[in-house]
Ligand code: SF4
């Protein structure tokens with residue numbers, strides 16, 4: 001159980017382009033009592049669909065960066081020799097290469113190198129039309145600490161739940177307005193693509209993971225890696241096959257893998273051009289196609305039956 005009775009659901013796919021964010025935004029729209037987090041800090045796009053009515057920007061301290069004061073430097077070359085990341089050349093530091101290890105700062109005999117915190121990006125605390133909170137972030141180019149930023153926005157999302165003492169009375173009013181709602185409190189996390197450090201940060205404390213895959217060989221490969229990762233962290237999961245009719249024999253391979261690993265198949269969504277259209281127009285798919293909305297609502301209700309039981 002996550003904070004204050006909120007179940008944390010993370011939606012993942014091994015790579016981009018599987019429809020993960022579209023599906024996450026749709027699921028989020030079915031619930032009233034929720035906090036949404038877009039953890040794709042390198043290429044956030046969920047805010048384009050959710051269209052927050054307000055947002056507050058916060059700076060993200062991305063770690064420390066070194067800088068040489070050339071008025072003090074005696075050009076001994078020691079810093080260049082010790083830098084394992086080849087970030088120093090001609091007594092200048094390339095900030096795109098600097099990993100912030102601080103070694104140069106410690107060895108400089110003239111104390112000519114400063115080592116100070118740098119701003120690595122921004123994260124945004126937003127409010128949606130239905131008054132729920134939504135968090136997303138943008139890491140500056142060349143910054144390598146996306147995992148830390150993912151942890152930061154998740155922490156802010158959880159803190160927002162704890163701080164919002166008026167929440168339950170507000171939600172009672174909101175739930176009357178959404179006939180699709182069938183109870184529950186959720187932190188809905190749209191995970192980053194891949195299986196690297198940001199994904200590890202996004203699944204921390206998750207109650208359940210939804211794996212969105214597509215029937216391609218790379219889709220199967222990525223899915224298997226994610227299943228292994230989630231099993232390592234003992235996180236329960238279910239699978240959605242998007243564009244399920246693209247290749248029926250590969251879709252069967254996915255279903256076989258799900259059966260073998262005892263993972264429930266939450267649903268299949270046939271290829272639908274409305275997904276792309278909604279993405280281009282910056283709309284939630286549930287506003288665009290009523291039959292897709294019905295299918296996704298069915299899948300979400302099935303998912304909830306696994307989350308709650
Ligand atoms: S170690 Fe210090 S003094 Fe030597 S080259 Fe680097 S910055 Fe200059």
Ligand code: SF4
Pocket residue numbers: 065066082083084085086087088093097098099100101102103104105
């Ligand atoms: S902080 Fe580390 S990575 Fe950055 S320039 Fe110094 S030695 Fe190289």
